[in-house]
Amino acid sequence: MNIYIEKLDISVKKFHLHCHDLNFDVGDTFLITAPNGSGKSMFLKGIVGLVKTSYRKIKINGVYTNELNLSKVIAAYLGEEFLIPFYEPMEYFELIGKIKGLDDSQIKFAVEGISKMFNQEWPKKFIRDLSTGMKKKVGLAGSLIGNPQIIMWDEPFENVDDEAQCLLRQFIENDKRLIIYSSPVRDNLPLSRVLGIESGRVLIEQ
Amino acid sequence: MKIFILLSYYKRLIFRNPKLYFYFITSFIVYFIVVGMLIFLQTVETLNLYFHRLLIFSYIFQFYYNHLYYGLGWESSFRHFVAFQIRMKNIIYMYIFLNLSYFVFSFILIKAVSLTPWLIVDYSIFNIIILYFIIPNLLFLIVFPLLTIYVDLFNSKKGLVIHKFYGFPLLVLTIAFPAMFQYLWSNFSVGPELISCLSIVFTIIVISRFSRIVKFWEDRLLQIKAE
Numbered sequence: 001m002n003i004y005i006e007k008l009d010i011s012v013k014k015f016h017l018h019c020h021d022l023n024f025d026v027g028d029t030f031l032i033t034a035p036n037g038s039g040k041s042m043f044l045k046g047i048v049g050l051v052k053t054s055y056r057k058i059k060i061n062g063v064y065t066n067e068l069n070l071s072k073v074i075a076a077y078l079g080e081e082f083l084i085p086f087y088e089p090m091e092y093f094e095l096i097g098k099i100k101g102l103d104d105s106q107i108k109f110a111v112e113g114i115s116k117m118f119n120q121e122w123p124k125k126f127i128r129d130l131s132t133g134m135k136k137k138v139g140l141a142g143s144l145i146g147n148p149q150i151i152m153w154d155e156p157f158e159n160v161d162d163e164a165q166c167l168l169r170q171f172i173e174n175d176k177r178l179i180i181y182s183s184p185v186r187d188n189l190p191l192s193r194v195l196g197i198e199s200g201r202v203l204i205e206q
Numbered sequence: 207m208k209i210f211i212l213l214s215y216y217k218r219l220i221f222r223n224p225k226l227y228f229y230f231i232t233s234f235i236v237y238f239i240v241v242g243m244l245i246f247l248q249t250v251e252t253l254n255l256y257f258h259r260l261l262i263f264s265y266i267f268q269f270y271y272n273h274l275y276y277g278l279g280w281e282s283s284f285r286h287f288v289a290f291q292i293r294m295k296n297i298i299y300m301y302i303f304l305n306l307s308y309f310v311f312s313f314i315l316i317k318a319v320s321l322t323p324w325l326i327v328d329y330s331i332f333n334i335i336i337l338y339f340i341i342p343n344l345l346f347l348i349v350f351p352l353l354t355i356y357v358d359l360f361n362s363k364k365g366l367v368i369h370k371f372y373g374f375p376l377l378v379l380t381i382a383f384p385a386m387f388q389y390l391w392s393n394f395s396v397g398p399e400l401i402s403c404l405s406i407v408f409t410i411i412v413i414s415r416f417s418r419i420v421k422f423w424e425d426r427l428l429q430i431k432a433e
Contacts, residue, residue: 050286052428071291081286084215086222098211099291126222 001026001073001149001178003047006057008202010039010046017042019202024178026149028192032182038197040182041154044078047180048152060150072100075143078154082139085128089138092127093145100146107145114141117171118164133159140168153181207292212300215292285427294423302343309339333391333398336405337384344408345383347419 005022017039024030032040045051047058048070058065060073076082084092090111097107115122118137123130127138136159143151157165172179172189186194194205288297313334391397412419 045286048290049424050289050428052425069293071293076290078286081284082290084284084287086218091218095211095215096291099207 001061003150003178003180004059004062005047006059007055008043008046008058009053009055010042010051011054012042012051015039015042016200017046017197017202018200019043019046022195022202022204024150024180026178027176028178029172029189030178030180030193030195031187031189031191032180032195032197032202033184033186034197036184039200040184040197041078043197043202044076044152044154044180044182048074048076048078050078072146073148074150074152075146075148076152077136077139077143077156078152080135080139082143083127083135086126088124088126089122089130089142090124092138093122093142096142096145102146110145110147114144117141117144118167120164133161133164136160137164149177151175151177151179151181153179155183156181157183157187207296207299209300209303212292212296212303216300216304289424289427294427295420298347298420298423301346305339305343305346332402333388336401337387337391340405340409341383341387344405344412347412 003024005019005024007020008018010017032043034040042051046053046056047065049056049065056065060068060070070076084095087095093111093114094107097110102110118141120137120141122138123134127135130138136156140153140156143153156168160168169187169189172181196203196205288294387401391401394400
């Protein structure tokens with residue numbers, strides 16, 4: 001499983017972001033790091049087609065993204081807009097499972113897995129009534145349902161408690177899938193590559 | 207995607223958002239007021255009211271409130287979930303299915319209260335299906351995304367923006383189109399054939415260009431609030 005960005009151009013008002021000829025392979029972990037407001041989230045949203053792009057040619061396993069149902073291959077959590085405020089966390093997980101075509105037992109198994117991963121019992125409250133950190137946990141956990149091979153997270157460590165940060169770091173270190181995540185600060189995780197954004201261009205730093 | 211998943215989402219969207227109760231209850235009450243009014247008027251035999259007109263009125267509220275207002279997500283806060291997980295294509299199918307259910311409900315209700323004879327004019331069943339089901343749905347598919355071009359429908363600071371800017375044009379559209387086609391149908395010798403042909407051509411265009419229409423919907427939804 002790999003993502004190949006042939007060319008990606010995003011222009012929103014005065015903001016421009018350009019990226020071309022980038023390859024992400026399964027088993028690798030990528031960190032996109034840049035100062036706040038430089039376009040990390042925009043870049044990730046551009047890959048999954050959630051912002052209007054002026055040019056977007058991206059292949060996943062050799063197939064252009066416009067021919068794919070991306071939610072089946074990519075686990076994305078790129079902000080609170082991925083949550084449904086009037087659902088409870090368990091209902092949200094079930095909805096994602098059903099959308100991805102899982103049956104009840106598979107959903108139950110997946111939810112057990114993510115609950116264990118986050119060492120968490122999910123509150124029986126609407127998502128809109130949860131704290132910012134809990135919302136993030138629900139979003140990150142929900143994105144993993146259905147066992148997709150590519151994971152894209154926007155600032156996963158932001159707002160979550162120490163324990164969850166630790167668990168997330170372990171997950172990123174040990175998981176064998178392709179993980180792309182953003183952070184305004186550089187982590188000490190063993191990363192395959194670090195991407196930076198300089199003057200609106202996405203560049204490989206190492 | 208299975209329809210029951212979408213209907214379960216829609217049910218929660220309506221019943222778990224207090225902001226929507228007012229609009230839902232209003233449309234529900236007005237619908238039955240209109241039905242009651244028409245029954246009364248027919249009882250006193252002051253007007254020869256057509257079954258169709260009731261459907262026009264009832265349709266306005268279904269179309270205007272349920273579709274456009276609840277639309278793609280009242281709050282902008284979950285539009286990425288809609289676009290990424292549910293996908294716009296499925297949302298469109300869901301609304302067409304809801305339209306169909308509502309249409310059948312109206313049909314049965316009118317029959318149940320014996321408001322008018324079962325079939326009023328020649329080709330009546332086709333007339334009703336074409337003018338009050340197919341045409342409004344075609345309008346819905348095209349008009350909604352076009353309306354979103356200039357104004358941010360989901361901007362919370364302008365929560366009632368649809369009422370302010372689009373209420374009147376939408377009412378005119380939803381009344382004017384079926385009424386105009388109804389007039390043509392009833393008053394010209396080739397009216398039924400003409401309207402049927404137009405609807406068929408229009409439907410074929412929409413079906414053959416459906417992926418483009420979906421793309422346009424997606425672009426509109428994602429462009430609504432540039433970040």
